[in-house]
Amino acid sequence: MQELFRLTGTEILSRIRSREISATETVRACLERIAAVDPRVLAFRTVFREDALARARDVDEALSRGSDPGPLAGLPIALKDILSTAGRPTTCGSRILAGFIPCFDATVVERLKRAGAIPIGKTNMDEFAMGSSTENSGYEKTRNPWDLKRVPGGSSGGSAAAVAADLVPVALGSDTGGSIRQPAALCGVPGLKTTYGRVSRFGLVAFASSLDQIGPFGRCVEDVARVLRVIAGHDSRDSTSSPAPVADYVAELPRGIAGLRFGVPREYFPSGLDAEIGAAVRAALDKLRGMGATLEEVSLPHTDYTIPTYYILATAEASSNLARYDGARYGYRDAAARELGEMYRRSRSVGFGPEVKRRIMLGTYVLSSGYYDAYYLKAQKVRTLLKRDFDEAFRKVDLLVTPTTPGPAFRFGEKTDDPLQMYLSDIFTATINLVGVPALSLPCGVNAQGLPLGLQIIGRPFGEADLLRAGAALEAELGFRLRHRPQAILH
């Protein structure tokens, strides 16, 4: 039998259900793999060893009793450390939340447990999800399993690396400007940013509330579809969560690309695009054509205005959301402060890292008296223009195909001194959050150095079913997983 840790989530589920393997064996294999490999990758912040084994025993007992332990029974899953876990540390990658123990589970965690999934632990991330390399973590620096000298991307770098290094078959991340899709691309795994409102944000530590969404990483697109099916749907505890019905994403997969029209936005293939990424995405487009798809060039004329708009709106929302870290109710407090104002300032200045402070400053500035119209209001208007671009494109086509990132995984320290360069890592992903539509990053090849490259498929609001069936069909055609493995973590 193939090593257990190499199986897809979908294969694991069917083998557990048929009692070919037990949930306990599966969890043990995961824990052993983490113990053997994670000291080199540093994807996990916390591992729930005893909890996971206890849950696995419950699943095995339920199966031997003949009762249904749920659609994800026995599936090990990693959670980004931005998701609230009752009784278990949740740091959000920040020193300000060191030692913080939430008293409730995020809705997604609750739903996963109810479906029989087994949370294995919490993964590392850029502090408060602000970053594109996981170098902004207040803790360790996660390494890219394909080349340990390179970043895994961010901010959900730990989750992407955990799946890529075969530590877990599936993981959850969150995506505010590309934080699932960019690390998915850099680590060579599929990752989905869901439609705004599709997945409850209750228990997701807030960064930019009008942009944040939770989504899955998997070994394959079908894994992503299975996890999404469980976590999607209305939640009365998140007033922005949508009552739109949840499709049976897995049942839709066999339809492939039937009836779908693909658009290729010319602005996403600029002259400065990394040549190997451009070539890999174009080769994937040829595959689609070969599968009988119709492709047409479309235009999203305001693409160049994405990053300025994103960095105004995201930092403005962040400056407001992060005002709650005041040292009074939870998190780090500077005990030496003699009065309240000093306590706020000292606690925040010591507790937050440099990138978080930089973004709070930028956000406070763009919202401050006299500048609101020049920055915040203007950015909100440009957001309208960006949304119109997509509405227009989706009148002609059902899905859009673009590169996920402008370049492959970069080396540690390469962009840390230049925040603007780091921000440009999100150039193809951030618009999707501003517009609120879903997008899937799919590995589509490797470059000459053997680093994975990703393409992005973008769908209509709540069009996850179309997105995933097209993604799965293209994935089968590309055969990435069978051809390429991260060399750096092979035994």
Place this chain on the structure above:
Amino acid sequence: MAIEIAEVRHIAKLANLDFSDEEMLVLSRQLNEILGYIEKLDELDIGAIEPTSHVTEVSHAFREDVVVPSIPVSEALANAPESREGHFTVPKVIG
């Protein structure tokens, strides 16, 4: 529009953050660089465009006003750096 050090200091006060003089210099340079890039938006004629604050189509999410269990005070205070008699404790507010 370039942002002066004095203004960066003012923003730091609004944001309840302290910076050393050295940090302040680096931060001013970085903020100016980012704001310079953001000025790209001035190329657009956006006078009559409606702003978008949220892309969701959910506008008023009403629910029944029913009492549901809430967490006990002891749990709510469990993460507090300091608490006393069922309350969060902070240093003195008025000097």
